[in-house]
Amino acid sequence: MRRKTAKIIGFFLVLALSLGCFHRVFQFKNTSGNYLVTAFYREPKNSVDVMCFGSSHAFANISTAVLWEDYGIACYELCGASQPIWNTYYYVKEALKTQTPKVLVVDVHGITKYVDYLEHSRIIQNTYGLRPSWDKVENVMASAPKSSWPDYLLEYPTYHSRYTELGRSDFDPSALVGEYYNDWKGFELLTGVYPMEKPREAINTDREVELTEKTEKYLRAILELADERGIPLLLISAPYNLLLREQGYYNAAARITQEYDGAVFLNFNSYPMYDELGLDFQTDFADSIHLNQIGTKKYTGYLGKYLKEHYDIPDRRGDSSYASYDAMAENCAHRIANYELQQEKDLDGYLEKLQEGDYLAVYRITGGSRETANFGEVSEELKACGFSVDETAGTGVCVAENGERLFQADDSVAFTWHRQTDESSVLTVSAVQDGGISVNLNRTDYAASGEGLYILVYDLRENKLLDSAYFAAADGLITDEKTAA
Amino acid sequence: MVFNSYHFLIFFPIVIAVYFVIPRKLRYLWLLVASYYFYMSWNPRYAVLIALSTVITFLSGLLLPRARGTAAKKLVVAGSFLTNLGILAFFKYFDFLLSNLNLLLTSVGISAIQKPFDIILPVGISFYTFQALSYTVDVYRGDIQPEKNFFRYALFVSFFPQLVAGPIERSKNLLSQVDRVEEFQLWDYERITRGAVLMLFGLFQKMVIADRISAVVDQVYNSYWMYGSIELLLATVCFSAQIYCDFGSYSLIAIGAARVMGFDLMENFNVPYAARSIREFWARWHISLSSWLKDYLYIPLGGNRCSRWKNYRNIMVTFLVSGLWHGANWTFIVWGALHGLYQIAGKILGPAKEKFNRRFAVRTGTFSYRLGQRIVTFALVNFAWIFFRADTIRGALGVVRRIFTSWDPWVLFDQSLYMLGLDQTEVHILLAALLLLFLADLVRCKKGITLDVFLEGECLWFRWACIFLLFYFILIFGIYGPAFEAKQFIYFQF
16 A cells, blocks of 8 residues: 555656646747746845836837936836736736835836737737736636636646747756846847838827726726825836827826826827927837837936936945846847947948957958958958957968957868857857868858958857858958948 | 546546545435536536436336236337437437438429428437447346336436447446446556556547547548549548547547446457458447447347348348448448448358468468458448548549549659648657557557556556656647647547
8 A cells, every 4th residue: 555655646746747847848938928027036025116017118118228327227127018908907916016116117008909808829928927826817817718718727738839849948948048038127129220200190189099898997907006005106108100099098098097196197109299208200119119229218218217206216226236237237238239230331340349249259351352452451450359360371260259369270271169159059160171261150151152351240148149241352352341141 | 528628627536536535325326417417518408318318218127027028028119219219310310311301302393391490419319329228128138137226227328438429338237337336446546547547548549649630631531622542542541540549539538437436338449450351340440339239230130140131131231220320421321331331242252262262372371461451451441431531422422533533642752741731740740649559559459458457567667658658748749728629529429
């Protein structure tokens, strides 16, 4: 009997352990939903002064870096992509279990959803991240039709079919953290420029559009929750190319907000507000609904000033327990520097920017380039990057880390140099049999085949290939304009 | 409530937990309540029909010993048969009969009869009707004593593991167990684990193989005119695997679930595709139905103890009834007729084949000869499956025509086969699962024991490895979750 009992216990122990492993590997590691919540749980208790909630209109537009650097505000954005207001309500509840912020900021774009249930992927993004609790169950029940509750509550049924898409980050979550969400405090910086026209003037209206019953219920629930807890609530609507109907929803939300003391609604979608922000729709957006690095600075700058003026929020800069905010600001600056490097077309500017970041660069210059008129000039510039071209003959190559040379060689002798750049990436530089030098990252050759200067840039902070640039040698010159390799 | 549903996942442990702890005397009542709940989860109104069938056959059992003379006894049996088969015919065949009658009427210029009402086919009606009727016949023959306790008898008819898709149990086996349920020693580690292993293997067959392979079958058969010989042949072979795994899995789960509760249900499948003749195939396929038809139809008709032609008639009638039992459609009748013809042809050609083998000294004991027999049997069974799977006779004939006229061997090489509803990854998963099924069936063939018995005799690490392999195969590669609605077991419609 004792033996059988031991067998049964052993069996269920192995089952539980293996199910745990299965869960870790197969669960969704969604960076614009689930992972935002996972990262939030790592924040020290009662450390966040401003909690932001909402959809990507919050987490892609409000820069935690700007709030920190310009105002010393310790802000965390607990959001989910395309998040409807009912999920936002449960996120607010969840946040208040561990944090006592001085103010709650909720972007209400979620009230513009006029359906009761969103599509499958959105439900997952906005429910699975929460820790097991009755609130999580209620969140699922609010998000999905009754017939689907077991699927979303058990979670396995929805992600077991991920066997077709498993990747490194599923087995090694640090890959995901390192690449994306290490100390971003929920913010996702979008770069790039998406020029567009300002929304038509008709948006400057007071006309209301009735919220759906479900939407109004949860909007009021958020207002009541903040009221109950005695925490000021700032509802906002970030600027974007909105529809007239959406403005109607915001007007309805503004009216409802007035019914509650301590709650304010700030709608940034009006011509006077655009002017006050100094927003340029030609340059400040990364896509039709999200601001870019320029736009977030303007928008968050205004928001930070407003928060400082209207609420009692301490300046945490210099406080050693908030060092993670410094790291976050550095990450953000690094991401902007990366974008600028990628956008840089001019050789001089490119080499200059390369000196400033946390990069591993491979420079390869071909033998034919030595015949060009500006070879000497380029050699001098490369020397500043750690590459002594004069010391090589034929096709030469140099690997440098932040301007410090690690390795240099030419194709006159056979050689192979490699370095493990992170846990799963290997950079290999080697002379090839019929002359020339190959630059290989993770079993892929990157170097351009033509004559000229080729540069591969690996980002040591985010552990990823950042750029593959080529300055061709043609018509007796090494061109100073970058082309894609 | 299908076996691979959340509903059953909650229902079964609750039933078991209560069953194991309540006083012994209440066991059968609890199982009766659970069985009716199980059946009513499809449609509460269905319970009336099963209750009616139960009452009629129960009363027939009570009346038979009291009936004086053979004529009176036969009258009781006829009454039980007519009412039960009448209910079955009405719910299952009314639409079929009406549409055929209308076809006849319109062909002679008479206007068609409008359907006065809609009939919903109650789940599993063919199964429990046959099970209940077997009781009437068994009492009539004196094989068993009539059951005096109505509730025990009601449990025999409605016992939930095998209620909607078999095995079709006999009163001699199941009713006698119901009568002894108080004596069951429930806490039997070996018995419970063996039952659980069978349930797991059944779920594996259903969720990993049957529901995956159905994608190929459905895609090709739903637009058969777009496909050539190879694809149609492949889809037909896939269907043979699908129906085996689908129906076989239900029986396995039913047998396993019953075993966990201390009941032994009869075997329903015994590696049917290893059969070397159609006759053997029917001794291995849907054993509970084929033996029912043999005991209660074929033998009463005279079996083979009669003239050759009468024997052929008996075979044909039995298989036509079998076909009709499977569904109200000419496709099933043709399917049954084909199997009847196969058997008759086997009997006619048997002596000639033996003569041929003797004349040319064919080595019939060799592996290759037996393999050839299996291939021919499998091919014949597959040919009949075409009619079983097609929606109409026209469709089935269309498939057959295209198999013989649209020769397309290039699809074996140009990746077309990965576009039949399953991509490369899914095909690899399917092949791996089929390999596991093949190994389990091989053990069955070679050792003559089922997977649960085989594993019981193996080392702990191997047993656990197999169980975890099956479990994770189901958990990862099973077809379930959003974008998938629990596919009904194919045999539920019968």
